[in-house]
Amino acid sequence: MKRYLPICAFTSIAAIVGLWILFYIRYSMDGLPLGWDTPYYVWRIHSAAASGAVSLVFGLRYYNFLYPTIGSWVSIAGLDAFWVEAIMPLSLWIVGTLIIVAIVRSEMHDTRASMIALAAGSTWFGFFRLSADLHANMLGLVLMLCGTWVFLQSQTEVRPQLLALKISGLGGIILLSTLAHVETAIFISVTLVLALILSLWRRLISIRKFAIILATICLSVLPGAIIFWLQQQWVASPLQGRLPSITTMALAAWLLYLGPVGLAVLVAVSTVLFLRLMRISSPLIALTISWLWLSLAIGLAQYANPSITPFSERAIILMPTPFLAAITIPRLSAITRSRLGALKKLTSQLKGIALISMITIGGSTLYYADIGPQFYNTSISDSASASLRYLQSSGAIDVRKSIFIVSDPPGQAGIGEHNSFWVGAFLGDHYTYLGRLDFLMAGLETPFADDQSAQVSRIFFEGLPINQVPNLTIVYIEDFNSPAPLPNFFLTFLQPLGKNVYEVNRAAWNSSLIIIPAYSSLFSSNGAWYWTARNWTRSGSSLELNSTRPNQVATASVDFAAPQNATYRVVLRIWDGTPSNPISILIDGKNSTQLTYRGTSTAVNATVFTGSLAMGVHTLTLVVENQPSLPQYVSLDYISIEQ
Numbered sequence: 178m179k180r181y182l183p184i185c186a187f188t189s190i191a192a193i194v195g196l197w198i199l200f201y202i203r204y205s206m207d208g209l210p211l212g213w214d215t216p217y218y219v220w221r222i223h224s225a226a227a228s229g230a231v232s233l234v235f236g237l238r239y240y241n242f243l244y245p246t247i248g249s250w251v252s253i254a255g256l257d258a259f260w261v262e263a264i265m266p267l268s269l270w271i272v273g274t275l276i277i278v279a280i281v282r283s284e285m286h287d288t289r290a291s292m293i294a295l296a297a298g299s300t301w302f303g304f305f306r307l308s309a310d311l312h313a314n315m316l317g318l319v320l321m322l323c324g325t326w327v328f329l330q331s332q333t334e335v336r337p338q339l340l341a342l343k344i345s346g347l348g349g350i351i352l353l354s355t356l357a358h359v360e361t362a363i364f365i366s367v368t369l370v371l372a373l374i375l376s377l378w379r380r381l382i383s384i385r386k387f388a389i390i391l392a393t394i395c396l397s398v399l400p401g402a403i404i405f406w407l408q409q410q411w412v413a414s415p416l417q418g419r420l421p422s423i424t425t426m427a428l429a430a431w432l433l434y435l436g437p438v439g440l441a442v443l444v445a446v447s448t449v450l451f452l453r454l455m456r457i458s459s460p461l462i463a464l465t466i467s468w469l470w471l472s473l474a475i476g477l478a479q480y481a482n483p484s485i486t487p488f489s490e491r492a493i494i495l496m497p498t499p500f501l502a503a504i505t506i507p508r509l510s511a512i513t514r515s516r517l518g519a520l521k522k523l524t525s526q527l528k529g530i531a532l533i534s535m536i537t538i539g540g541s542t543l544y545y546a547d548i549g550p551q552f553y554n555t556s557i558s559d560s561a562s563a564s565l566r567y568l569q570s571s572g573a574i575d576v577r578k579s580i581f582i583v584s585d586p587p588g589q590a591g592i593g594e595h596n597s598f599w600v601g602a603f604l605g606d607h608y609t610y611l612g613r614l615d616f617l618m619a620g621l622e623t624p625f626a627d628d629q630s631a632q633v634s635r636i637f638f639e640g641l642p643i644n645q646v647p648n649l650t651i652v653y654i655e656d657f658n659s660p661a662p663l664p665n666f667f668l669t670f671l672q673p674l675g676k677n678v679y680e681v682n683r684a685a686w687n688s689s690l691i692i693i694p695a696y697s698s699l700f701s702s703n704g705a706w707y708w709t710a711r712n713w714t715r716s717g718s719s720l721e722l723n724s725t726r727p728n729q730v731a732t733a734s735v736d737f738a739a740p741q742n743a744t745y746r747v748v749l750r751i752w753d754g755t756p757s758n759p760i761s762i763l764i765d766g767k768n769s770t771q772l773t774y775r776g777t778s779t780a781v782n783a784t785v786f787t788g789s790l791a792m793g794v795h796t797l798t799l800v801v802e803n804q805p806s807l808p809q810y811v812s813l814d815y816i817s818i819e820q
Contacts, residue, residue, distance in 0.1 A: 181531040185292050188535060189299035190271060192542045197267045199546060200553040207562060210262040211553040212310025213595065218245055220601025222258040225249030227605060240408045243357040244313040258602075266308040269315045274298040276322045281503045284329055284461040289530040290503040296534035297502035300541030302436045303495045309552035314491070317358025321365040324350035325464065328369050331390055332382050332460045344389060348397040355401025363405060364471070364492065366398040371467035372460065379457045415635030420484035421628035426476075426493070433548065434493045438541055442498050445505040455508055465504055468497040506533065557599050560677055561656035565603040567676035568652075574680070579650040580608045580641065582617060584659040587699055587708075590629040596657040597637070608649070609637045613698060614681065615691045615818075616794075619738040620646065624794055626701045651681035660697040664716045688740050689820040695720040695735060695813040700796065704731025704809070713752065713780045714814040722811040727758060727803040733811075734798045737818050739790040746819045747786035747797060752812035753777045760811060762786065763798040780814065 205211055210219065221242075225233040226249040233249070234242045248261045256264075277298035282291045298304070307315040327347045334340040354362035373391055376382045382390075413420050426434075435443070446469070449455045457463050472492045479489035507530070568574060581600050583593035597609040611634040612623020622638040625631040642649075655663050655677040663671070670686045671679035694716035696708035704722060711719045722731055739745060747764070753774055760772040762785040769786045785797075797816060801809045 182288065182292055182295070185295050185531060185534045185538070189274065189295055189538050192538050193270055193274070193299055194267070196542060196545055196549070200549050201263065204550060204554045206555040206557070206559065208259065209555045209557065209562065210259055211555060213552075213556050214310035214598070215262050215312070216557075216595070216598040216602040218248065218312050219258045219262055220598055220605070221245035222248035222252050222261055223602070223605050226252045226258070238408065238411070239356075239404050241313045241317075241356070241358050243353070244316045247316075262312070266312050266315055269312075269319050270299075270304045270308045273304055273315075273319045273322055274301075276319065276326060277301075277499045280322070280326045280329065280461070281500070283326070284459065285503065287507060289507045292530050292534045293506050293537075294499050294503040296537040297438055297442070298499040300436075300438055300538055300545070301498050302434055302439060303498070305545055306434070306494050306552060313358045314361050317354050317361035318365075318495070320350055320354040320357055321362055324354060325365065325369070328372075328390070328394075329460050329464065332376065332386065340386075344393050347390070348393045351394060351397035352400065355398060355404070359401040359405045359408075360488065360491065361495075362401055363398060364475075364495065365468075366394050368464065368468045368471050369394055371471060372464040375457060375463040375467055376460055379463065381457075381460055381463065412632070412636075415632045415639075416628060421632055422483050423486040423629070425479045425483050425486050426490060430490070431476075431493065433551075434490070435496065435498075436541065437544055438502070438537055439496060439498045442501045442505065445509065446501055449505045449508050455505065461500065462504060465497050465500040469501065472496040506530075556595065558656055561596070561599070561654065564654050564656060564676045564678045565599060567674075568678060569603050571675065573674045573678070574650050574652060576604045576607050578648075579652050580610050580617070580646065581652045581654065581657070582610045582612075582614060583654075583657045584613075584697070585611060585625065585627070585630040585633075586659040586697060590625075590627040591633070593630070593657070594633045594637075596654075600654075600657075608641055610641065610651075611637045613693070614651070614653070615693065616738050617646070617651065618681075618686060618688060619740040621738050621794060624700060624736045647683075653679040653681060655679070660694045660717050662717060664694060666692055666715060691737065691818040692716075693735060693737055693816045693818070694718075695815055698735050698816075700734045700736045702731075702733040704729060704733075704801070706731065706733055711752075711812070711814075715750070716815045719752065720811070720813045722801060722809050724809040727801075727805065727807075727809045730803050731801040731809055731811075732798055734796050735816055736794055736796050737816065739792050739795055739818075740820075741792045743790065743820050744788065745786070745790050746784060748817045748819065749783045749785055750780060750814040750817070751783055752814075753779055753781045754810050754812065756807070757810040758802040758804050758807045761800040761802075763796075763800060764788075764790075765795050766798070774810075782817075 200211055221233065222245045224236070225245050230246045230249060233245060248258065248265060251261050251265070252258050274295065278291055278295045281294035303318065307318060324347055327343050327350060331340060331343040331347060334343055351362060351366060370391065373382065373387055377384065377387045409420070432440070455462065457466060472495060475492035476489045479486040581597065583596045585591065585593040593611045600607055600609070610617050611630070616623040620643060623634055625634055653671055655661065670682050672682045674680055696716070696718045699706070699720060705724050706720060706722050708718045708720050710717060720733065724731070751772070753776065755776050756774055762769045762772065764786050772783055772785070799811060801811060803809065
């Protein structure tokens with residue numbers, strides 16, 4: 178113990194810190210923190226430091242506010258929020274590892290198990306992934322690990338006064354964890370309940386103690402569960418009470434999240450269970466088995482209900498690899514078959530376990546160094562960072578009296594919300610509009626076919642003081658919007674401020690003539706549509722369909738806004754190509770006209786609708802027939818809506 182454990186401890190901490198330094202040297206840009214969600218936490222830390230923790234708590238509706246609150250206290254003490262985000266996750270990773278070792282050491286009293294827990298804990302994918310950008314999750318996990326330690330101690334405590342103290346501490350830790358990250362607190366609380374039931378079934382705990390601990394867990398997690406339910410109702414309200422449908426995890430994602438250690442441990446668990454080398458003989462084993470079952474059950478549940486995929490991913494990430502390793506690997510020494518004699522000798526000796534630990538740490542470090550860029554990177558371009566630094570230092574705008582417009586380009590749902598987080602990280606609290614400028618100027622929400630984009634758009638839109646929009650500055654950062662690069666006709670109403678930042682010039686905005694780039698404004702499509710840069714276009718790229726052997730009717734829809742009840746003329750700027758399948762134009766689902774090509778090989782303006790439209794959102798749809806003898810061909814630059 179005295180020889181090997183300190184060496185393993187030093188090696189594991191050095192590996193964690195070394196990885197962290199490596200990631201920041203290789204992937205951080207201008208010292209910005211790493212991770213996709215990290216700018217959100219920087220923003221909230223700034224917000225809490227500027228407006229106070231109470232204001233933050235109310236603003237977040239009591240939901241997962243503890244991490245940014247603690248970060249704001251550190252920030253007020255003198256450490257910049259960007260540095261807080263660089264240091265706190267690393268510290269939580271180290272502390273979490275030490276807590277796991279302490280749990281295993283106090284419950285198993287086995288030096289070999291402690292060293293395995295140290296190696297598997299320090300290289301746990303759960304810590305690696307949460308430290309990247311899920312920092313509230315990380316704090317919630319570390320707190321619940323503390324609660325798990327107290328939970329296990331409570332089951333074996335026989336002194337009434339200490340039992341009452343430990344159970345009270347368990348309740349307090351769970352309650353605190355719900356303020357850090359309620360989903361993690363609920364997940365591990367359910368694990369504790371399942372472990373209690375399993376322990377009662379195996380007669381490891383009395384009925385009286387079972388009832389007391391169960392009541393404590395349920396009462397402590399109840400306030401957080403209520404907050405979580407209310408939060409989910411609020412999140413689901415933009416989609417009429419449902420959560421966004423998200424792509425489920427592929428097999429490759431399972432392999433990635435489990436990692437080499439997780440896969441090896443699952444093989445070890447299967448081997449130990451098959452050979453009947455493990456019984457549920459202690460509260461720790463009951464806890465670990467319950468945790469494993471729950472992780473797998475929630476992980477598989479996504480295939481029945483894709484809307485819970487984010488929760489399923491977290492459940493797989495939090496598979497209890499360190500505890501499984503500590504329990505199963507030393508038990509392999511009990512295998513007596515001759516062909517596994519070398520394994521028995523290796524796992525029965527302390528130096529053999531130390532060797533396994535060092536190999537685990539070294540191999541996992543190399544693995545994480547290889548996959549690190551998938552999670553540890555600065556998710557902002559140099560030019561976007563320069564734009565935000567310019568606004569931060571120049572005072573060119575009053576942030577609290579401005580609206581930042583952002584886009585979700587086709588196929589990139591979530592990027593607009595992410596860019597809004599970066600605005601908050603640099604500039605603090607602000608208003609954001611997700612979508613197209615013409616909809617904002619008409620006082621309308623931009624429609625999206627993608628659930629995630631539609632959800633975020635509605636949340637941002639409902640947060641706008643819509644009656645005050647005419648008095649607010651609309652800020653347009655080129656890197657955060659589509660189309661890119663900026664079309665020249667946008668410069669008629671965008672006034673440059675500096676560093677690719679523009680202010681919308683309301684006096685120059687012409688609501689009677691709106692030009693909509695087609696490729697960046699596609700609402701929905703069916704068929705082999707794509708977009709590509711063309712010299713003849715004015716928007717930069719054209720929305721195209723080019724199929725010589727059509728096998729289906731192709732459709733493409735673009736929404737547009739009518740600012741008021743009036744007569745409008747809709748014109749398409751298209752490339753007049755060779756004769757092809759008929760192209761029908763629909764306005765709000767009704768046939769308007771049919772396009773025909775003359776083969777001039779020039780850009781032409783084709784009027785496709787003239788008539789009255791009511792104020793609001795309307796849809797233009799191109800329907801391309803699929804006659805086998807003719808190709809399908811469309812090359813569309815932009816759509817103009819003229820009043």
